[in-house]
Amino acid sequence: MTSTLVEKGPHFLPGESESGLDSCSYRTNPSPGGAVTNRPVRPATQEARTVDLDPVVMEALRAALPEVAEKAVAAIVEEVPSYARAFSGSLGDTIRQAVQIALGGFLTLATRQDAGSPPPPAIDGAYQLGRGEARTGRSMEALLAAYRIGARVAWRDMSRSAVDAGSGAAELSRFAELVFAYIDELSAASVAGHSDELESSGRAHQRNLERLARALVTGAAPAAVALAAERAEWEPPSALTAVLLPESQVSHVLSVVDARTLHVTDDLAGVAEGTSVLLVPTTGSDTARQSLLRALRGTRAVVGPAKPWLDVGRSHQRALRARDLGLDGVVDADAHLAALLLDLDPLTRGELREQVLAPLASLRPSTRDKLAETLRSWVLNQGRREAVAEELFVHPQTVRYRVGQLREAYGDRLEDPKFVLEATLALA
Template sequence: MRPGTQMQTIVGLDPTVADALRSRLAEVADRAVLAIIDEVPSYAGALTGRMGEVIRNAVQLALGGFLTLATRQGAEAPRAPAIEGAYQLGRGEARSGRTVEALLAAYRVGARTSWRDMADAAVEAGIDAGQLARFAELVFAYIDELSAASVAGHTDELESSGRIRQRNLERLARALLGDAPPDVVTAAAERAEWEPPGALTAVVLPESQVSHALTALDPHTLQPTDDVPGLPEGHASLLVPGTGSATARRALLRALQGTDAVVGPSTPWLEAAASHRRTLRCAALGLEGLVDSDDHLAALVLSADPEARADLRARVLAPLADLRPSTAEKLTDTLRSWLLHHGRRDAVAEELFVHAQTVRYRVGQLREVYGDRLDDPAFVLEATLALA
């Protein structure tokens, strides 16, 4: 949308004054450009480049449109070319990375410089006081309209480019989580203008906490918006850039304090899918509060294949199947504690709240059932995994 204002001021410049102004148009434009480059930091050094030519042309177009407007005698003068030029200038400035504040500052400086030069020329050409006052009124109404058109162009460009970049970032996140080939992911990162970090860390957290978390995280954090397989209902995924160092991980955990986030391992950025998969497995453990998956590696290993673990447990405990249920339960608890405490009888007794002699008796029962297998490293490993 290109906004405009209705300028009702009629100047009707004398042809002699108009000709004098038109003859100095290029000179006025050049001085306006120089003033903008000198006074607005964002435009420093722009005169020698392509942008200097763009600005100069835009200023000349604007001044030419203004003189056409100022010489009308009551009929509406066409100003669409100048408005369109201002709109396109705003889009170009957004693409160049300049802010709307810098753009408006350029308008203020350019308007001041142009008005001073044109007023001097008009006075030299014999403009009367009444015309000069109307001339000033028209100048600033015209600048308001042009600057509004440029702001609209700047806004439209940012919204358009922002939507495109957001789509590219979403495609990048999808490629990362989908284990796409490295060349595909790298190309997606280039399209999204996203600089690959040293590492990525997957984070899963409630959707209601995403906005709060993003304010404390790296601004280049990726947020997949498509349906993510395995993601718990009401939760979101983030891919947080970092270096992969212990210091960076501590900083990430501090930034997520107060959330119920599950933080996955830090992996090379092209291996982010592995971090995401482990994060989902850790989230499935049902832990509360801020969870660092690195603190739960054993639980993750033991829960990686629950069916296989159940089969292993059944095989380890098969020799106890013919005993009374109460006896089998006591011996199972004793076997587990004996394995975890490496046969230290006092530690087993303390954990099970029984006398050390009771532990001796139960271990004797276990040896009767299992025989030499209690001393077999392979069986000890299987039993430890099954009962841990």
């Protein structure tokens, strides 16, 4: 005796009848007129195909199901950081059960025990997961990534069990196609649920989140921001970090950071077209910041400092200034505080530079430039001649000669702490 699984081209339909003419659909919210509609997922018009699975193989797959589900969950938590928080709470057990139901639903279909029946709980569960993602304000990227990872891990372990139970290569290849087609079916159900939720209440929720994000960045009154957070049903973290990055990289980043991350979608002063602003929840600790910077690897993000959530506007302003430094890759504003301070008032700094270099104004340009370069290195290296020579790639005797010229021009001012501070700021 063998079990038979029916496939429809690249996809099989959990709710199809033996004739292959039925379609899988989901019951959606009432339309504005009150009628309940069905959302089709796949047309059931493709040619049927069968694959025979020995009952011994099926029994081996069912026995391995709990362990496979646990490994799939572990891989999802590791590779999709935005789900780590969800799996650690009370919701974790529910999600683990959903993974087992999804895998169990596939094996149930493989035995054709539900032929001609409505879609199994796995499909309904996937639909509800999609709706849940929409209710939290998240896009589908993280959930679809979880499906891909789960499919990879599940197939790796299920195929091993099938081979150990005696499954042949040809049968295993066909079975692989059906596993991934089933994951496609779950993904389609989640996308449908996500879309339906957005059409009903998700859009209003998203608008509230966007209003909250703008209020935070623009420095609205704390009372107004708190009210906006309440309307958006958003739980404030202890701190937020502003991140500037290209719009093309937003989807990826949202899939790897905290699900409460806010996305400013409106135009903001100082933010160039094609650049987005994210407000990422954090604890404010150095460990949390390093974790965020690692998550942003491979992007062109500019990361402001972590600030109390009501004060994230300061983080946004710091990120804007760090962007203007013109650095490449992930830019950590906290690592460039000196450069940001010196760049805070360029006009005043230019005037200070002219004042500091005034005693050299009468010299020839080439001589003036060499002495200005030596003065800069002298104050930054605290008068250590060998360090100055190494930095300027000249002989220590040349440094001695140039410092002698500087002493003629500046006199005792070279030893004055006030002048040394001014020269450091002007020439750094």
